[in-house]
Amino acid sequence: MPKQPPDGPEADHPHDHSHADGHGHDHAHVPEEPALRVKALETLLVDKGLVDPAALDELIRLYTDEIGPKNGARVVARAWTDPEFLSALREDATEAIARLGYTGRQGEHMVAVENTPDVHNLVVCTLCSCYPWSVLGIPPRWYKSEAYRARAVREPRAVLAEFGVQIDDDVSVRVWDSTAEVRYLVIPERPPGTDHLDEAALSDLVTRDAMIGTERQLTVDGGDRRA
Amino acid sequence: MNGIHDMGGMHGFGAIPIELDEPVFHTEWEARALAITVLMAAWRRWNLDRSRFAREEIPPASYLALTYYERWITALVALMRETDLLGDAELASGHAQERKTPPLSAADVRRVIMAGGPVDRQIDASPAFAPGDAVVTSNDHPAGHTRLPRYARGRRGTIVRHHGAHVFPDSHAAGDGEQPNHVYAVRFTAAELWGADGHAGDTVTLDLWENYMQPAEETPGNG
Numbered sequence: 001m002p003k004q005p006p007d008g009p010e011a012d013h014p015h016d017h018s019h020a021d022g023h024g025h026d027h028a029h030v031p032e033e034p035a036l037r038v039k040a041l042e043t044l045l046v047d048k049g050l051v052d053p054a055a056l057d058e059l060i061r062l063y064t065d066e067i068g069p070k071n072g073a074r075v076v077a078r079a080w081t082d083p084e085f086l087s088a089l090r091e092d093a094t095e096a097i098a099r100l101g102y103t104g105r106q107g108e109h110m111v112a113v114e115n116t117p118d119v120h121n122l123v124v125c126t127l128c129s130c131y132p133w134s135v136l137g138i139p140p141r142w143y144k145s146e147a148y149r150a151r152a153v154r155e156p157r158a159v160l161a162e163f164g165v166q167i168d169d170d171v172s173v174r175v176w177d178s179t180a181e182v183r184y185l186v187i188p189e190r191p192p193g194t195d196h197l198d199e200a201a202l203s204d205l206v207t208r209d210a211m212i213g214t215e216r217q218l219t220v221d222g223g224d225r226r227a
Numbered sequence: 228m229n230g231i232h233d234m235g236g237m238h239g240f241g242a243i244p245i246e247l248d249e250p251v252f253h254t255e256w257e258a259r260a261l262a263i264t265v266l267m268a269a270w271r272r273w274n275l276d277r278s279r280f281a282r283e284e285i286p287p288a289s290y291l292a293l294t295y296y297e298r299w300i301t302a303l304v305a306l307m308r309e310t311d312l313l314g315d316a317e318l319a320s321g322h323a324q325e326r327k328t329p330p331l332s333a334a335d336v337r338r339v340i341m342a343g344g345p346v347d348r349q350i351d352a353s354p355a356f357a358p359g360d361a362v363v364t365s366n367d368h369p370a371g372h373t374r375l376p377r378y379a380r381g382r383r384g385t386i387v388r389h390h391g392a393h394v395f396p397d398s399h400a401a402g403d404g405e406q407p408n409h410v411y412a413v414r415f416t417a418a419e420l421w422g423a424d425g426h427a428g429d430t431v432t433l434d435l436w437e438n439y440m441q442p443a444e445e446t447p448g449n450g
Contacts, residue, residue: 034297035256040321041300042259048323050270050312054333056262062340063261064251104343105265109390111412126235126376128279129295134343138261140249144295147240153378153431154236154421162243172428173417177235179374180410180434181346182390 068137071102072185073206075135077199079112080190093185097135107134107183113176114187115216120171121186122160122213124152125178132183136208143212153177163214186211191218228280228370229377231287236378236421260296264303269330272310275344276400280372281306346394348407354437356411360386361443364413364435372400375439379431382419383443387432388412395436409437 045051075097079086088096093110097103110132113121125131126149131139142148151159156173160166167173176184188210194202197220209215234240252258268278281302285293293301307313317324331339356362366381374396390410398406414432417425 034260034294034300035254038256038260038263038296038300041304042263044313044317044321044323045263045267048313048317048325049327049329051263051266052329052332055266055329055331055336056259058333058336059262059265059340060252060258062337064258067340068251104341106343108343108345109347109393111388111390126378127232127374128282138251141246141253141295142244142249145240145244146234146237146291147243149234150237150240151243154424156429157426159243163245169426170428172430173426174414175429175431176412177376177379177431177433179376180390180396180436181393182410182412182434 063133063138067102067133069135069206069208069211070203071100071137072132072135072208072211073203074100074199075102075112075185076187076206076211077203079187080202081199089187097185102134104134106130107132109180109182110135110185111182112185112187113174115189115213117189118171119174120160120167120213120216121174121176121184122152122156123176123178123184123186124149126150126153127177127179130178130181130183132185134183135185136211140208160214160216163209165214165216167216186213188216188218191220193220228283228372229368230283231290232283233376235376257296260300264299266329266331266336267303267307267312269339270310270312271330272312273306274399276372276394276396277402278302278306279396280400283372346407347391348394348405350392350407350409352392352409354389354409354411356386356389356409356437356440356442358386358388362386362413362440363443365439365441369397371397373397373439375435376433378420379415379433379435382415384413384415384419384433386411387414390434393436395438397436410434411437411440413440 046053078100079089085096089112093112094108097107097110115121129139129144131143148159153175156175157167178184188206191205194205205218205220207215207218210218282298284305285298285301290298308315314324361383363383364375364380388411390412392407393410395406395408398404411434412432413435414430417429417431419425420431
């Protein structure tokens with residue numbers, strides 16, 4: 001959790017929308033500025049005994065420190081190095097991933113999809129923001145953006161180009177729109193020149209974006225900085 | 228519902244807002260908004276499908292004007308009012324009129340998150356489809372919650388995987404029970420969905436409930 005800048009929680013996040021359109025019609029009495037509004041709401045919920053503030057802290061800690069892309073990276077590295085695990089992952093990804101301790105919310109029903117020289121997989125949720133929290137944590141802002149939700153299904157190659165990924169014409173792009181409770185984890189191809197690396201070293205090469213599908217070619221010097 | 232949330236295929240949203248070295252949460256209030264929303268579900272006054280539908284019910288112009296976590300909070304307030312967890316007087320004054328005991332303490336959180344909420348159910352009906360079967364999706368436009376996006380309605384696809392029977396979101400969000408139904412990964416060619424814009428060899432796969440589909444043979448010429 002980044003510390004708030006001294007000049008306010010929104011200083012690094014300028015508003016890109018207007019509050020002058022009356023969307024606060026049913027709660028005009030609640031402060032409109034989101035930081036104040038959420039603070040007021042939390043205070044009321046705590047006051048009423050509807051939430052325990054320590055439980056809020058613990059949930060945020062879990063998704064900041066414990067549940068994130070390093071979980072998924074470990075799944076990928078295990079799949080690269082352990083043929084029996086890869087086979088289990090293909091048979092029942094939920095069960096295989098649970099062996100590594102990654103279970104629960106927004107990962108209850110997992111499917112792993114493997115990139116090959118001929119196939120590139122890309123995951124989106126056009127209807128909301130479904131994402132495999134148990135292995136990747138909280139989705140990045142771009143994954144939840146209107147642009148990504150609208151475009152990933154219609155023009156995945158143009159979307160990938162914006163991420164710096166060029167897909168050859170003879171490679172099939174398979175887009176997975178997460179419309180049910182099944183959550184998809186992309187298994188990228190193991191980078192060349194990594195025969196000497198063990199599972200832990202390999203997992204350091206696996207980026208979040210590669211497991212969503214907005215990165216394709218991992219490299220031995222650590223992929224790109226988006227992870 | 229044919230709402231603004233159903234964005235697949237829309238034009239006009241511009242470039243993907245890619246951000247390097249993005250933090251998990253950009254601001255403290257976003258983290259609190261997520262945590263409040265997740266933990267308030269522990270009261271079990273609404274289910275995940277109802278919660279999604281509450282976000283979809285935000286009017287289109289407002290939906291687009293709100294940031295992601297503002298939508299969450301807006302929907303959460305609506306659900307708490309609807310289920311009497313919060314009263315209008317409490318929202319207006321900011322002061323609670325009664326005192327309850329939270330369903331989860333900090334010590335419970337990890338266990339509850341790691342348990343999650345599986346939606347697979349055992350049902351008597353056998354799956355109607357198997358991988359390789361050709362299907363045509365419904366072209367209905369329900370006003371309630373549904374998980375068949377507009378861009379994939381009335382289209383011909385191929386079953387690629389059976390996921391088992393899962394809770395049916397359309398009924399679950401409406402308060403009409405789980406009504407579990409078989410779910411399949413259904414693959415559509417890019418050309419079937421997007422016409423001349425679809426790149427040869429590219430596909431989009433959606434997870435769809437059995438009652439969103441019919442066998443393709445029964446509706447020749449559709450799609």
